[in-house]
Amino acid sequence: MNTAVTIAGVTLKNPVVTGSGTFGSGKEYSDFVDLNKLGGVVTKGVANIPWAGNPTPRIAETASGMLNAIGLQNPGIDVFVQRDIPFLQQYDTKIIVNVCGKSVSDYCEVVERLGDEKVDLLEINISCPNVKEGGIAFGQNPRAVEEITSELKKRAKQPIIMKLSPNVTDITEMARAAEAGGADALSLINTLTGMKIDVDKRAFALANKTGGLSGPAIKPVAVRMVYQVANAVNLPIIGMGGIMTAYDALEFLMAGATAVSVGTANFTNPYATVEIAAGIEEYMKRNNINDIKKIIGCVK
Amino acid sequence: MNTAVTIAGVTLKNPVVTGSGTFGSGKEYSDFVDLNKLGGVVTKGVANIPWAGNPTPRIAETASGMLNAIGLQNPGIDVFVQRDIPFLQQYDTKIIVNVCGKSVSDYCEVVERLGDEKVDLLEINISCPNVKEGGIAFGQNPRAVEEITSELKKRAKQPIIMKLSPNVTDITEMARAAEAGGADALSLINTLTGMKIDVDKRAFALANKTGGLSGPAIKPVAVRMVYQVANAVNLPIIGMGGIMTAYDALEFLMAGATAVSVGTANFTNPYATVEIAAGIEEYMKRNNINDIKKIIGCVK
């Protein structure tokens, strides 16, 4: 039975990778799961310099979801390269580095810095506010998406996965812009922007007022967007958004995703990633499906 | 203690109204709740002619939410005027008629037809596909929002509430377009477009493939958009999206909504509307708040 999938020439032993920001660089969760059993580890977003992130509270629970406004706290690319990459290289899994920045040049600096590192794929978080454009996210403007994609593509030594924001009118417009810019793959969806108010305190639940909504609550939106994008562009897709079980993951694969990211589920169940990978195999066995490629995009 | 709120000159005895499409025209739920205890009843969308709606399955359950693709089945304005309006006139509550259409002229016909009827407010559902524009919803294009608003405003004898779609990049752009078109009030959010796949059947859960996601799952997105819009325009807002409890309703009021619609909650608890109205009063008592206006927009 074949569970391997290929994204931009990189073969993952199975379609399950981690969701950026939920799994650190894998060290903490390696006490719970065997990273060798994952298709890949997507690291927490890393910037050209250390970011301190937002004040607390940084998270709030919502119905079948959670809001987060961590603010992309990260130690910066130098520490990441000397500490986190060597840690992940101990494992037989693909290393997918998530990259964030406040300007195109920030992103370029990180991507260039990673050029000679042993990482397999780069995932570009374009939901960060574009400081030059007064804070609207890169991912909400098709011209900005195409521009940053092509700028990074010129410099990247590894294939680049553009991570799309769902906070847009037409996700396929953003997907086509990334494709036009030369993206090797897409990942979606990032979080939906949300807010929670503490009614007793009459105050925002998050210090940042708004945060990114993740978890099963957003899965129907994520599956819909993955389906739309899979039918709009010719790029492999890493699907994500509220995947808690193997059946959730299979929804994304059937909608057209080549791989899936498991994020928030790690907080509910630290074993989620490996259990989902095993559950997909079990489904294939039960249904006599010998190659996972037969599942990808099978619902039209 | 004052729980009354005013929307475009119409005073509701309390801020709780029903969510269009979940409550019919009130008849079925009148077996469970005293409609006299509601600020208003928002009817199921009515068009110029009867609509048969979509094939079944029309709904699917999701995590803390549900998808619906009823397809705005309705008996048409003639039956509505002779049957549903007289029914609602028996009660001491405001009548808010939700209007849908496939073209601007469809909407205009319904609005004109209602001109001499004893209804208090009109809520315009602009998430319907605009057939002339190849099916993109009116509510996803600011020019279309402003145009339909001003066309209806020319003809409407009652104040019009434009119901905004959340499936947009910038909800404030649509709110400003409605304001520019002369809207008297806004209601938001309509449902988020979603999809569910039945993994065992390898088929879409809905006959229509996609449907509108409602329920507590989307509440954080709804509260965020209500907060953004309340700070962007000078129009009263009816807030909605996953309100199940009085505390949920209070989140919307504190974010800047003048009233709230309770929709999907009716399916989980047919008494939800009146229980929420009572719960808001109870909160005001407990916190010595003598006027609900002191709650509206109190979190900044």
Place this chain on the structure above:
Amino acid sequence: MSKAVKKNVAIQKVEQLSSDIFSMYLVDASIANQAKAGQFISLYSQDGSNLLPRPISICEIDQEEGTIRLVFRVVGKGTKEFSKLQAGDTIAAMGPLGNGFTLEGQKAILIGGGIGIPPMLELAKQLHAKGVEVQAVLGYRDALFLNDEFEQYGKVYISTEDGSVGTKGNVIDAIKEHGLMADMIYACGPNPMLRGVKAYAMEQNIRAQISLEEKMACGIGACLACVCKSKEKDAHSHVHNKRICKDGPVFYCEEVEL
């Protein structure tokens, strides 16, 4: 018309009938006194992530005891939760809902397919009490349930897809094999079975009441989720749709398109 309410109801007992079929007895005199064969009850999950009630058809009504029996199949999170409840627990329930069967005729064929079998048991009991001759035709995929309980009300014919018991095939095959006659057919089961029943009833020129199933939300006719196609324009909807939860779930087969 029965006046439904939603309330917490006491559970008398829950029994497992087969690998995935469970029987639950609820104690509520007012529901029991109003309930009719063919009506259903909406059961609500305690899990906050499940918003919609599960409509479960009434299998038996005991007005003296003030209890109703619901027999359901575990198909997801909600029914799984229900199957784990025990005597002494309570469950949020609304009902009785829907119209129920109309008892007519002198010689009846009651057709149940899979989880469409339970509502036939109360119907068989009531028809038998009225002196109607009951012939129960029960279709199963494989494992049987409830079939013994029909014996007391009339003759029981069984069909199984795998042929392990009774006629190999479907309920219509069983009816033909045994050459059953009737002046009224009552049926509940999956749509493909109901299509076959309708076709058979038309061809044999026997009246048939069929009970339909569809995904439901409100359960009381407000949301228009659970419609079926109607032959004539419906008096309420003014289109060719009827509400299964409110106008049904039982229809004369000629009223609806399957």
Place this chain on the structure above:
Amino acid sequence: MSKAVKKNVAIQKVEQLSSDIFSMYLVDASIANQAKAGQFISLYSQDGSNLLPRPISICEIDQEEGTIRLVFRVVGKGTKEFSKLQAGDTIAAMGPLGNGFTLEGQKAILIGGGIGIPPMLELAKQLHAKGVEVQAVLGYRDALFLNDEFEQYGKVYISTEDGSVGTKGNVIDAIKEHGLMADMIYACGPNPMLRGVKAYAMEQNIRAQISLEEKMACGIGACLACVCKSKEKDAHSHVHNKRICKDGPVFYCEEVEL
């Protein structure tokens, strides 16, 4: 370092200590054997709409019995659910998590405020067993809980906001009123209290270990939700943030900005 696992754990009993404070005993030898005073356990709700575990500080550890005691306040859906569990039920739990207190000094003041009181009980027990003089200063809004159980380990001083018992005011008022001295302060409670404790410790030049609280997601240091501001650049984060769940919850007061 303790190796945490997530698993279903048996509940020995659940007791109500006051209107909203509950005491839960979990049976798990490996957790009991690893656990240290000041560590916490993440408890998981069975309701599908609650995704995040609730971190609950360890109140008592019984290594012979192989049990741990958790005392928590009902503040929402999750803790409400926990309060309704009974002997014989199981609950999904992960732990022990965090660093815990370092036992030092000869004469200690243990300061607990509200739901920060429970972790002080195991600490008092262990310090007392080591021969350290324990002075427990417990601050309540109104209703007392656990205070009797501290008596066996040392002197107990109480402050209440309404003055109904002990010193009217906060824990620092109580310390000053009784002129308590110590070579080590241990404290757990709301941030305003901890700010007061830090200021008092600095001014009195007494070392202080304080246990912090913040909204948590993963509970193991991966997600960076529950950070606090650190005085020095942190060795792991390379910014001025420490992870309360992993680097804490206990810090020397001079390490962190409150």
